[in-house]
Amino acid sequence: MIELRHVGKTYKTADSEIVALEDISISIQDGEIYGIIGLSGAGKSTLVRCINLLERPTAGQVFVDGNEITGMDRRKLLRLRRSIGMIFQNFNLLEQRSVLRNVTFPLEVSGVKGQEAGRRAMELLELVGLSDRAGFYPAQLSGGQKQRVAIARALATNPRYLLCDEATSALDPNTTRSILELLKKINQSLGVTIILITHEMRVIEQICDRVAVLGQSRIAEEGRVSEVLINPRSDIAKELILPEKKKGCEIYGGRRVRLTFHSAYSREPLISRMVLDCQAPVNILYADTKELGGEMYGHMIIGLPAEEHEADRILAWLKKSPVEWCEEV
Amino acid sequence: MFSEMLIKLWENGIILKGVWETIYMTTLSSLIAYIIGLPLGVVLSVTSGEGIRPIPWLNRVLGLAVNFFRSIPFIILMVAMLPVAKWIVGVSLGNRAMIVMLVIAATPYVARMVESSLKEVDSGVVEAAQSMGTGNQQIVWKVLLPEARPSLATGAVISMVTILGYSAMAATIGGTGLGQIAISYGHQRFQPDVTWCCVFLTVIIVQIIQELGAWTAKKIDKRRRG
Numbered sequence: 116m117i118e119l120r121h122v123g124k125t126y127k128t129a130d131s132e133i134v135a136l137e138d139i140s141i142s143i144q145d146g147e148i149y150g151i152i153g154l155s156g157a158g159k160s161t162l163v164r165c166i167n168l169l170e171r172p173t174a175g176q177v178f179v180d181g182n183e184i185t186g187m188d189r190r191k192l193l194r195l196r197r198s199i200g201m202i203f204q205n206f207n208l209l210e211q212r213s214v215l216r217n218v219t220f221p222l223e224v225s226g227v228k229g230q231e232a233g234r235r236a237m238e239l240l241e242l243v244g245l246s247d248r249a250g251f252y253p254a255q256l257s258g259g260q261k262q263r264v265a266i267a268r269a270l271a272t273n274p275r276y277l278l279c280d281e282a283t284s285a286l287d288p289n290t291t292r293s294i295l296e297l298l299k300k301i302n303q304s305l306g307v308t309i310i311l312i313t314h315e316m317r318v319i320e321q322i323c324d325r326v327a328v329l330g331q332s333r334i335a336e337e338g339r340v341s342e343v344l345i346n347p348r349s350d351i352a353k354e355l356i357l358p359e360k361k362k363g364c365e366i367y368g369g370r371r372v373r374l375t376f377h378s379a380y381s382r383e384p385l386i387s388r389m390v391l392d393c394q395a396p397v398n399i400l401y402a403d404t405k406e407l408g409g410e411m412y413g414h415m416i417i418g419l420p421a422e423e424h425e426a427d428r429i430l431a432w433l434k435k436s437p438v439e440w441c442e443e444v
Numbered sequence: 445m446f447s448e449m450l451i452k453l454w455e456n457g458i459i460l461k462g463v464w465e466t467i468y469m470t471t472l473s474s475l476i477a478y479i480i481g482l483p484l485g486v487v488l489s490v491t492s493g494e495g496i497r498p499i500p501w502l503n504r505v506l507g508l509a510v511n512f513f514r515s516i517p518f519i520i521l522m523v524a525m526l527p528v529a530k531w532i533v534g535v536s537l538g539n540r541a542m543i544v545m546l547v548i549a550a551t552p553y554v555a556r557m558v559e560s561s562l563k564e565v566d567s568g569v570v571e572a573a574q575s576m577g578t579g580n581q582q583i584v585w586k587v588l589l590p591e592a593r594p595s596l597a598t599g600a601v602i603s604m605v606t607i608l609g610y611s612a613m614a615a616t617i618g619g620t621g622l623g624q625i626a627i628s629y630g631h632q633r634f635q636p637d638v639t640w641c642c643v644f645l646t647v648i649i650v651q652i653i654q655e656l657g658a659w660t661a662k663k664i665d666k667r668r669r670g
């Protein structure tokens with residue numbers, strides 16, 4: 116288990132102080148895939164680096180498996196880092212080393228003998244589907260392949276945790292999907308706990324169990340992915356989850372309602388029924404359905420009619436219906 | 445077509461000896477300058493603010509010393525360092541003194557070259573190594589130096605060419621080589637063709653160093669596709 120308690124990070128520059136993180140308390144359970152989502156500059160990279168102390172928090176404590184690592188001496192910390200793998204947006208492979216020797220790098224560092232290291236590295240390349248590229252150099256690989264090598268390298272020392280800092284942000288949607296599938300496979304077959312940083316909701320949707328939404332340097336909300344997706348409470352979460360809604364809303368001047376459908380009744384023609392029952396027209400501004408862990412859920416934003424009493428009729432109807440809804444402001 | 449002097453120098457093998465001495469001086473001085481300058485460059489880069497182990501005071505002291513020697517023109521440095529040469533090799537004239545001068549002048553230059561090569565290494569790669577629990581020493585040996593190899597090779601070529609240039613000037617304190625031939629036969633005895641012959645041979649040596657260096661740098665660089 117990884118636990119952050121009241122972690123804060125302030126960067127001091129020549130003439131100012133930049134608060135990158137403030138009072139972050141989260142705990143990540145073994146075996147889960149934990150997502151952290153936020154806009155650019157929110158502090159995501161800083162947060163994930165506080166977990167293996169590539170960045171020193173300026174406040175609070177970090178615990179890994181119950182041991183406080185913020186107070187550890189350097190030798191212990193170096194050893195601990197071998198149990199926390201990390202992959203990056205830019206892959207960060209050693210350009211002058213072959214694929215195989217990139218994967219053996221962490222093994223060399225931790226003193227594993229050449230032959231043994233080579234064997235282990237081949238196993239890992241097999242796992243990520245690149246055993247035929249062992250002799251290649253990073254410059255000869257595609258972005259997706261580079262990230263696979265980076266994943267193999269991060270797993271070489273059998274870490275229990277894997278930190279991913281925007282690991283798919285430099286990749287196209289298809290490659291992103293296949294890398295995420297690989298991460299899921301690693302999570303399930305090797306039991307590696309994954310902490311994944313991203314600014315893309317679809318990444319969270321595809322593989323995460325729980326998610327923390329990072330606003331400006333603070334956790335805005337946290338919970339199971341399905342809960343946060345279906346019912347985002349913070350403004351920042353709404354913005355991340357329904358990014359397209361803004362445009363439609365700006366165009367439409369009147370009152371708006373956001374509806375959330377669960378799989379239980381997503382097959383019923385609710386909108387049609389509402390319109391028929393209320394005898395009032397509505398504007399559909401945004402609609403989307405998604406599959407999350409095998410369940411369907413949907414979002415819809417409707418514009419209420421300008422006539423006051425018609426709008427009230429619709430709201431009254433919604434109050435009695437099983438749909439979750441709230442009025443947008 | 446050629447002056448008698450040039451023909452005589454050629455027939456006596458003095459010119460070829462000069463070529464050999466220039467190559468020998470340059471290579472030996474470069475080697476020694478790298479033996480001292482490479483670690484110095486590593487320390488400069490590692491201890492800098494963006495380095496893996498910032499030590500501001502050490503970085504400042506070394507940086508100042510390097511800048512001090514780098515800002516003195518070679519010809520002045522040479523004169524000023526005569527007593528030092530005498531102290532180190534026992535003489536203040538001739539090839540041995542000259543090597544001392546060349547090393548004193550070239551080492552700070554080499555150190556800066558090495559420093560800038562190491563700073564070119566992507567900080568993300570260093571960070572990745574750190575995330576795997578790599579200690580600083582291993583980062584130097586297994587990440588910084590190997591990743592900077594092509595750039596180090598290119599830097600070595602530039603350093604060698606600079607040292608070769610210095611070696612010609614060192615003829616004024618009794619060093620040998622093409623510079624000395626150009627000065628004492630070409631210049632002082634008014635035989636321009638001797639001077640031009642030395643210029644020509646120097647250009648060829650420089651060219652060979654350049655080509656060899658560029659070829660090596662390219663050969664060892666794995667960043668290209670194909």
Ligand SMILES: Nc1ncnc2c1ncn2[C@@H]1O[C@H](COP(=O)(O)OP(=O)(O)OP(=O)(O)O)[C@@H](O)[C@H]1O
Pocket residue numbers: 126127128133134135153154155156157158159160161162314
């Ligand atoms: N070394 C540093 N010195 C000063 N400020 C920094 C430093 N590193 C990060 N910051 C600041 O901390 C804040 C958070 O940065 P961080 O890189 O964690 O954001 P992020 O959420 O990862 O953004 P992105 O999605 O663009 O990668 C930013 O305002 C940034 O300017």
Ligand SMILES: [Mg+2]
Pocket residue numbers: 159160161281
């Ligand atoms: Mg970032």
